[in-house]
Amino acid sequence: MPPINGLTIAVPRGSLFSGTLDLLAGLGLDTEELRSNDRKLLFEDVGVITMRPSDVPTYVEAGAADLGVTGKDVLLEQAAQVPGEGGREVYELLDLGFGRCTMVLASKAGPDPAHEALRRLGVMRVATKYPRIAARHLEETGRQAEIVEVKGSVELAPLTGMVEAIVDLTATGTTLRENNLIVREEIVVCTARLIANPVSHKLKAAQIDDLLGRLRAAPASVGG
Amino acid sequence: MIHSIPSGTRDVLPDETREVRAITDTLRGVFERHGYGELYTPALEYESVLARSDMAEAQPAYRVFDESGAVLVLRSDMTVPIARVVATRYPTAEPPLRFCYFAHCYRGVQPQRGHPRELLQAGIELIGAPAPQGTAEAITLLCHALDAVELKDYRVGLGDASLFPALMASLNVPEDAKHALLERLVSRDFVGLQAALADSGIGGEAAALLLDVPQRRGGPEVLSDIPTAAHASAMGLRDVHELLEPAVAERVIFDLGLVRNIGYYTGAVFDVYDPELGAPIGGGGRYDELLGRFGRSLPAVGFALKVDRLHIALAGEQRGTGALLLNGAANPTTARGEE
Numbered sequence: 302m303p304p305i306n307g308l309t310i311a312v313p314r315g316s317l318f319s320g321t322l323d324l325l326a327g328l329g330l331d332t333e334e335l336r337s338n339d340r341k342l343l344f345e346d347v348g349v350i351t352m353r354p355s356d357v358p359t360y361v362e363a364g365a366a367d368l369g370v371t372g373k374d375v376l377l378e379q380a381a382q383v384p385g386e387g388g389r390e391v392y393e394l395l396d397l398g399f400g401r402c403t404m405v406l407a408s409k410a411g412p413d414p415a416h417e418a419l420r421r422l423g424v425m426r427v428a429t430k431y432p433r434i435a436a437r438h439l440e441e442t443g444r445q446a447e448i449v450e451v452k453g454s455v456e457l458a459p460l461t462g463m464v465e466a467i468v469d470l471t472a473t474g475t476t477l478r479e480n481n482l483i484v485r486e487e488i489v490v491c492t493a494r495l496i497a498n499p500v501s502h503k504l505k506a507a508q509i510d511d512l513l514g515r516l517r518a519a520p521a522s523v524g525g
Numbered sequence: 526m527i528h529s530i531p532s533g534t535r536d537v538l539p540d541e542t543r544e545v546r547a548i549t550d551t552l553r554g555v556f557e558r559h560g561y562g563e564l565y566t567p568a569l570e571y572e573s574v575l576a577r578s579d580m581a582e583a584q585p586a587y588r589v590f591d592e593s594g595a596v597l598v599l600r601s602d603m604t605v606p607i608a609r610v611v612a613t614r615y616p617t618a619e620p621p622l623r624f625c626y627f628a629h630c631y632r633g634v635q636p637q638r639g640h641p642r643e644l645l646q647a648g649i650e651l652i653g654a655p656a657p658q659g660t661a662e663a664i665t666l667l668c669h670a671l672d673a674v675e676l677k678d679y680r681v682g683l684g685d686a687s688l689f690p691a692l693m694a695s696l697n698v699p700e701d702a703k704h705a706l707l708e709r710l711v712s713r714d715f716v717g718l719q720a721a722l723a724d725s726g727i728g729g730e731a732a733a734l735l736l737d738v739p740q741r742r743g744g745p746e747v748l749s750d751i752p753t754a755a756h757a758s759a760m761g762l763r764d765v766h767e768l769l770e771p772a773v774a775e776r777v778i779f780d781l782g783l784v785r786n787i788g789y790y791t792g793a794v795f796d797v798y799d800p801e802l803g804a805p806i807g808g809g810g811r812y813d814e815l816l817g818r819f820g821r822s823l824p825a826v827g828f829a830l831k832v833d834r835l836h837i838a839l840a841g842e843q844r845g846t847g848a849l850l851l852n853g854a855a856n857p858t859t860a861r862g863e864e
Contacts, residue, residue, distance in 0.1 A: 362803060362804075363803045364802060364803020364804070365803070380712075381712070388712060390713070390804060391713065392713040392714075392715065393713065393714040393715060393716045393717065394715055394716070395715075395716065396716045494716060498803050499713065499803075499804065499805070500798045500799075500800070500802065500803055500804065500805065501803075502742075503680065503682050503742055503778055503780060503796075503798055504680060504778075504798055504800055506742045506743050506778070507743065510740075
């Protein structure tokens with residue numbers, strides 16, 4: 302089973318993995334080994350490389366893969382903060398529809414501790430794995446914030462009193478509820494996106510457009 | 526002792542210098558043969574002078590004060606300094622004027638992204654030669670130069686910076702929506718472009734065209750059924766293409782979505798791609814209004830190659846073929862004094 306149209310595709314492991322494999326299987330790719338071998342990273346026979354979602358733009362931008370699938374949250378976090386700064390040099394070609402999550406601002410149930418912090422101390426402390434998205438959102442809504450970047454379970458930060466709020470991605474809200482946190486604001490809805498290397502987008506235009514056409518025609522919930 | 530240098534800068538040692546020098550010597554020979562004289566300009570310029578160009582992307586990133594308190598900047602490209610040179614040093618010279626340069630330019634970087642703070646550019650500017658002839662001359666020279674350094678698989682993506690704005694104007698896109706649409710296109714975000722079209726209340730055929738046209742790229746067939754709205758820009762590209770000799774013309778990929786976020790580009794724009802590299806090796810385009818801002822209104826076109834990327838692409842193409850990088854390049858033993 303050869304790669305689709307001779308293209309190399311960066312596939313994210315984690316929550317978008319099975320949705321991406323279903324999509325590729327729908328295009329006729331043999332995903333059997335991808336599903337069964339979770340230690341292997343490089344599947345040259347089928348033109349697939351696997352990695353964590355936040356690494357997908359890095360590999361695609363460098364041209365190590367022609368195409369990639371990753372979440373809009375990852376793209377937003379790596380996007381330019383100010384015009385002209387230069388975000389990732391990749392094309393965002395298609396909203397794949399699956400992996401739907403919401404980036405939210407949440408804090409402990411009851412009176413919002415962020416309100417009190419802003420009123421009395423002038424600044425709210427916010428823990429997140431998405432420091433750039435969080436900083437942008439708080440700046441755009443006119444609030445002073447101290448962003449605390451954490452790598453693991455963000456829910457812990459407000460429970461210990463380290464911060465007053467968190468910015469995080471949630472699909473069902475279950476984890477937030479279990480930790481007595483409630484959503485105060487929805488920042489942005491994120492879904493899986495198909496991205497392309499800018500040079501591949503020109504030099505392999507026909508192959509990429511053919512794949513795009515098949516994805517758009519697919520019965521799956523691909524859409525804007 | 527290890528003494529660090531700023532991220533995005535590096536020392537270039539003799540082995541690498543020898544290869545880079547072979548590339549730049551070859552390029553210089555081609556440029557000079559085509560009548561492009563080499564010039565140098567100062568790396569430091571007055572900020573107030575360069576600011577006339579109103580650049581968006583290549584904003585100077587480094588500023589210092591001189592003894593008298595004037596603000597100096599490190600140049601971020603060579604096009605603007607050469608526009609200054611033409612207005613100042615060639616106020617009455619009969620156009621066209623042809624210049625080439627090999628110069629370091631200075632840009633801001635983002636951490637951990639491999640961006641160069643200092644990059645060596647090799648380029649030309651052709652001043653006073655309007656489209657399409659001037660554009661065709663620049664693209665022809667670009668291909669001759671790349672052929673001379675023996676880059677094999679490169680292609681030139683050719684688009685027009687005025688195409689999408691013209692398309693928006695003729696489809697009556699509201700003024701306040703234009704900026705948002707162009708911004709999505711510049712950031713290569715077609716999903717965002719589609720959403721912005723919907724947000725602006727643009728629907729039907731207009732939305733379909735604004736989404737479809739900038740995604741068209743390929744051979745001359747992409748110009749064939751172009752909507753009348755973008756007809757003038759597309760015909761401009763066809764005119765350029767028809768002036769190219771066959772060997773150059775077949776390198777061209779039309780790219781109707783090619784736009785620039787450097788403010789001064791006005792017409793045809795082009796990028797150089799090689800399959801060895803995930804990013805363009807260089808690019809250029811028309812800047813027919815820039816010279817006017819410096820007081821000598823002349824149409825102009827130019828391009829700049831990023832020498833380091835060209836070197837990487839050449840090394841990649843030659844990898845495994847056993848070819849020495851550029852025939853004249855390597856006689857390292859003598860130069861190293863190991864005889």
